[in-house]
Amino acid sequence: MSQTAPLIVRLLASSVSVANRAGKIVRDIMSKGELGIVEKGKDDYQTEADRSAQRCIIASLSAQYPKVRIIGEEDGNEIQSSHEFLETDADKEILSLECPASLKGIKEEDIVVWVDPLDGTAEYTQGALMLKRDPWERWKMYLTHPFISMKWYLSLLHSKYGFLEHVTVLIGISVNEKPIGGVIHQPYFKNENKMGRTIWGLKDVGVGGFTPGNPPESLIITTTRSHSNPIVENALQVMKAAQVLRVGGAGYKVLQLLEGKASIYVFASPGCKKWDTCAPEAVLNAAGGKLTDVLGNFYKYGASESRPNKTGVLAAVNDELHNYAVQRIPQELKDKLSA
Numbered sequence: 558m559s560q561t562a563p564l565i566v567r568l569l570a571s572s573v574s575v576a577n578r579a580g581k582i583v584r585d586i587m588s589k590g591e592l593g594i595v596e597k598g599k600d601d602y603q604t605e606a607d608r609s610a611q612r613c614i615i616a617s618l619s620a621q622y623p624k625v626r627i628i629g630e631e632d633g634n635e636i637q638s639s640h641e642f643l644e645t646d647a648d649k650e651i652l653s654l655e656c657p658a659s660l661k662g663i664k665e666e667d668i669v670v671w672v673d674p675l676d677g678t679a680e681y682t683q684g685a686l687m688l689k690r691d692p693w694e695r696w697k698m699y700l701t702h703p704f705i706s707m708k709w710y711l712s713l714l715h716s717k718y719g720f721l722e723h724v725t726v727l728i729g730i731s732v733n734e735k736p737i738g739g740v741i742h743q744p745y746f747k748n749e750n751k752m753g754r755t756i757w758g759l760k761d762v763g764v765g766g767f768t769p770g771n772p773p774e775s776l777i778i779t780t781t782r783s784h785s786n787p788i789v790e791n792a793l794q795v796m797k798a799a800q801v802l803r804v805g806g807a808g809y810k811v812l813q814l815l816e817g818k819a820s821i822y823v824f825a826s827p828g829c830k831k832w833d834t835c836a837p838e839a840v841l842n843a844a845g846g847k848l849t850d851v852l853g854n855f856y857k858y859g860a861s862e863s864r865p866n867k868t869g870v871l872a873a874v875n876d877e878l879h880n881y882a883v884q885r886i887p888q889e890l891k892d893k894l895s896a
């Protein structure tokens with residue numbers, strides 16, 4: 558790897574390569590069919606893909622950037638690090654980027670990296686069902702699946718490919734508590750000749766890996782499909798949207814904003830964590846968008862910050878739409894979430 562590129566450019570280039578490798582791990586585990594689902598909490602699951610992808614990301618980045626603090630979703634003794642999946646490549650396109658003066662002096666000690674090895678775990682595990690071609694085998698798998706309701710099962714059957722496109726690998730780079738760089742890798746994005754794509758963003762540089770789209774003409778909101786509740790629904794109703802898209806993962810929802818498929822992401826619930834939003838927020842910022850809580854306050858990404866994004870998520874493609882969304886949320890709902 559070019560040691561001449563500034564640290565932040567090298568770290569982003571490594572993160573792109575590591576995310577690609579983690580995406581391959583995610584696909585390989587799905588192909589083998591042994592997902593190893595563990596229930597971490599209510600509506601919160603982990604699979605072998607989450608664990609192995611995190612091992613790959615943490616081992617690879619910490620071997621090359623030992624003083625960078627790396628925090629992953631799947632914290633636990635046995636999955637902290639492993640040299641089994643070491644990835645030391647760095648993306649050439651990123652390495653050739655011109656580093657802006659504002660990012661040149663950053664040191665490893667200033668950086669906290671937030672890792673979500675598999676965002677959209679619910680959609681990933683449900684995708685396993687769709688890979689069963691034999692309807693009887695699929696039904697048997699459904700019966701042993703820990704958290705798929707009949708309604709979801711039917712929506713899956715109608716979706717043809719399931720919701721695997723919603724799955725992303727997220728690596729967010731923060732400096733002085735602010736997200737400044739991010740990688741969103743989509744292992745199941747279908748390209749013409751290869752599977753997967755990697756979107757990146759860097760402060761004062763821009764974004765890459767996809768074609769940005771203009772916001773839709775009418776107001777389209779994107780939100781959760783698997784973690785709703787009455788407060789989440791209330792916040793959606795007040796937006797007066799022409800359409801509400803219900804999709805999995807924070808990464809995928811921000812991708813919808815970036816590609817012009819939706820203009821605001823609304824999630825009035827404490828369920829998302831720092832690893833869900835750090836990379837998407839960095840990429841969205843680099844594209845001119847904004848991500849905050851539902852009160853309009855920015856989250857901080859220092860290592861000592863609490864993990865949950867307690868006051869929800871509100872993101873938009875530009876300041877004007879973001880202001881609109883913050884103003885529409887009733888004070889009573891804001892008070893409830895911040896209590």
Ligand SMILES: Nc1ncnc2c1ncn2[C@@H]1O[C@H](COP(=O)(O)O)[C@@H](OP(=O)(O)O)[C@H]1O
Pocket residue numbers: 599600601602630673675676677678679780781782783784804805806807824826827828829830833
């Ligand atoms: N009520 C809840 N409990 C647990 N996790 C939640 C949650 N609400 C949101 N999340 C987490 O926030 C991310 C985006 O959620 P959603 O797809 O519902 O929008 C998911 O990350 P993971 O899939 O990485 O676990 C999800 O687990």
Ligand SMILES: [Mg+2]
Pocket residue numbers: 673675676677806807832833
């Ligand atoms: Mg997540």
